[in-house]
Amino acid sequence: MAYDVSAVREHFPALEEGAAHFDGPGGSQVPDVVGEAVAATLLVAIANRGSVTAAERRADTVVAGARRAAADLLGAEPAGIVFGRSMTQLTYDFSRTLAKNWGPGDEIVVTRLDHDANIRPWVQAARSRGAIVRWADFDPVRGELPVDEVTSLLSERTRLVAVTAASNLLGTRPDIPAITEAAHDAGALCYVDGVHLTPHAAVDVTELGADFFACSPYKFLGPHLGLVAASPALLETLHPDKLLPSTNAVPERFELGTLPYELLAGTTAAIDFLAGLVPGTGPRRTRLLTSMRVLENHENTLLRQLDEGLAELPGIVRHGSPTRHRTPTVLFSVDGVSPETTYRHLASRGVNAPASSFYAVECSRHLGLGDTGAVRAGIAPYTTEADISRLLAALR
CATH class of the missing domain: 3.40.640.10 (Type I PLP-dependent aspartate aminotransferase-like (Major domain))
Structure with a gap:
């Protein structure tokens, strides 16, 4: 079953500002029906x-x-x-x-x-x-x-x-x-x-x-x-x-x-x-299971694009190996550049991917990142291939 990301994006007024949002793990953008x-x-x-x-x-x-x-x-x-x-x-x-x-x-x-x-x-x-x-x-x-x-x-x-x-x-x-x-x-x-x-x-x-x-x-x-x-x-x-x-x-x-x-x-x-992300009938629980599985496939496709793109860039340090069983989330640093600088650089190019330990301070410390953390890019239901390309281009 196909996932129509363009149709989904039409319901998010915040996207009209033009940024590529990779800040969903900290809080997603909201569709019009929620505000209404x-x-x-x-x-x-x-x-x-x-x-x-x-x-x-x-x-x-x-x-x-x-x-x-x-x-x-x-x-x-x-x-x-x-x-x-x-x-x-x-x-x-x-x-x-x-x-x-x-x-x-x-x-x-x-x-x-x-x-x-x-x-x-x-x-x-x-x-x-x-x-x-x-x-x-x-x-x-x-x-x-x-x-x-x-x-x-x-x-x-x-x-x-x-x-x-x-x-x-x-x-x-x-x-x-x-x-x-x-x-x-x-x-x-x-x-x-x-x-x-x-x-x-x-x-x-x-x-x-x-x-x-x-x-x-x-x-x-x-x-x-x-x-x-x-x-x-x-x-x-x-x-x-x-x-x-x-x-x-x-x-x-x-x-x-x-x-x-x-x-x-x-x-x-x-x-x-969420239950209506893909067309369907039946009880809401049934439609949710279908929609979330289709969404997961869509996000995993974008995650592969991001993983492959980051692997081609020199100076990118990945934290945690790209494993199959994970959410569409990537934590990385740019060698020799502070996470805060990278964060601000991306923001200046309309790419929202913040840097922090994101309150997972024990995790960040165990990774050797201290309390500073690194840059996190998360994929959401409204993320597109063009968003991934913008992130990679800004890093390049």
Whole structure:
């Protein structure tokens, strides 16, 4: 099935400014239908959720619709979708809640491949309870996290494994099903950071084995907020700190304060847009699986073009080997040129590819890049072959 990138691009007003955007891993551009959904929700009567007035019912409909949409995207249950301000905020909330059951001698496992949002909340929560932190290292040459680097750290005292589904710095994708299976065999829960995977691949949280799967709509064409998918039965066993009069129902007990209805409407619109990337019929989940697989093929074709083009340029230093099983993300430096200088040079030519450690500071340090990091180029649903050529020409 063909992917019509020109038709997709017509829905992105931001692209009219003319830049070639490789900054999607930090936040994608937004299609018109998302902005329209946000504006429409702000411009009608709306109130706290309820069933008496039209405004109350409208808010309830928006929330329920967003839960169903997110569940369709991730292969989860609507009653297990928790919304929050960001993935970072939600992970801190869950770390504090889970840590209530930890004590001295308990262990957690984190990896150096991860974004700090899936490291620091767990490290800090463990230390507050006297628990031990075990660190899994990745191969800095290939940029990959072998399964046994994680599983070798598991014991009967392991309470949680926190691991990324795809490195936001390198794009490499660990074998999450193998890691979660081993964690479960050890009696541990697994919290998976899916922020960088979700925009690029079809996701099924059940197949991944994730007890918690966190992602960010603003990385997959939506508004700025975060969400976590988990089993409603698991959520029922957890008791976060909350206000006395707020509901104890799942998943609402984890959502502190009034939800941003306009952003939830925008999230639903973004997921519907993803479901319609290629023509199709049937349930939204079915259309999403088809669209995301076609999108993945399109992005991988562009990634090969970028990999081959970078390999032909002298002075380009790649970080992490170009492996098959990764998202369309490239981390590189120009020999003898600071990443900041390269970033500014590209920007001056209308190519947006920023330089940083992008909050994956442990990963950057393990690669020998310190806190400075390198230049990251990420491919998105609106990226074209012409964009890739512009990036390569600017580097040349």
